[in-house]
Amino acid sequence: MNKKWLLPIFASFMLFSTTHIDSAEAATKSEVTETASKYLGTPYKYGGTTTSGFDCSGFTSKVFADLGITLNRTSGSQYQQGTAVAKSDLQVGDLLFFNTSGSGISHVSIYIGDGKMIHSQTNQGVSYSNVDDPYYWSSRYVGAKRVATFDEEQKAEVKQAAIDFTVYASRAEVAGQIAKALNLDTSDKNSGFIDVKPTHERAGAIAAVAKLGIFEGDVNGKFNPSSPITRAQIAKVLVLAFGLENASQEVTFSDVPKDSWANEYVSILASNGVTNGDANGHFGMDELLKIKELKVFIERLQQ
Incomplete structure (x- = not known):
């Protein structure tokens, strides 16, 4: 295993600097709408997470990232965040979920008030729709989740109930572990x-x-010390930190697409024996990093 103590690990954290869940000040309702609306007209792209094209959850993730709040990557995993909200109690910034495929959660949008939502649609890209559209969206509506409560005083109360930081690693925890590993x-x-x-x-x-x-x-x-990071993100962090290179042939996982930005980093980490994935051949790239996983990764790299 090629190990080098390299400081570029911290450069990789810059990728996360605008995508955090934080219990501090975030945005007003109007800022939520304005932030989402600036992407109007951006085309739909399957798996897209940038302004060259968004899929539905890529769009919601980007908007909330701009507001300083981290969302999970997929619509299904975003549905696991926050607290449930009745349709009659929707507020600006609530996430709305739909079953468009016939098999569970497959679409997500952002509620912007007055019965309207903004989302990235397959044929229209980022656009507005009526939540109660009788021809399509109303019959496919599943439910809503509130990840943050936005008001007019530039404060957001983030719902942390879905994230147990005695189990999952926060940015502060990662900083602590890295500082210790580098003897700072x-x-x-x-x-x-x-x-x-x-x-x-x-x-x-x-x-x-x-x-x-x-x-x-x-x-x-802000540093956003109470924000989580994903397993895909920590893969890149560790590869850069330890100067890792492929120690064998490419290692692949069924849930890490070949064209994913994380594919190379996950493969390098696996080729060095730092991770093996689960019994189903999954790496869990969109899953939040657990503290015990972080410790095991670092211990293996220091051997």
Whole structure:
């Protein structure tokens, strides 16, 4: 195994800087609508997550990322987040879910008020629709989830009930583990991030990472210490951190598409024996990283 202690690990965290669940200030209702609407006309693209083309969950993920909130990657996994909301109690920013395939959750949109939603549709791309459209959407409606409550005072109460941070790794946890692995000086508790006070248990580790001059917070100057990351994201982090290269032939997993940005990193991680996937040949790229997984990965890399 080719191991190198490389600091570019922190550059990879910049990819996550705008995609976090945070219990602090986020956006107003009008900002939700404005953020989503700026993508009107963007074409639909299966598996798309960028402005060159979005699929339905790629679009919702991008909008919420712009607002500083992390969503899971797929419509089905987004349905596992937040708290259920009755159709009669919908608020701007609620996620609406539909069964368009005949087999469970297959579409997601964002409610923008007055009975309207914005989403990325197969034939129209990002566009508006009526939630109670009698010709299509109304009969396929499954339910709604509230991941964040937006108001007019620029605050958002994020529903954290779906994420147990005694089980899943937060950004603060990752910073702590990386600082320990790299033997960084964590005595300085002043991180420079507005949402990390010197009294935060991971303030020293976060400050140590920030001192490298590579790690950046989001556009609001936040570190978002209570946000999760996915297994796909940590694969890239670890490959960059340890300077890993393919140790054997390419290793593939059934849930990691060949054209996915994460494919190379997951394959390299697996070829070095850091991960084996599950019994079904899945890596779980969109699953949130667990603390025990993070520790095992680092331990294996340090052997």
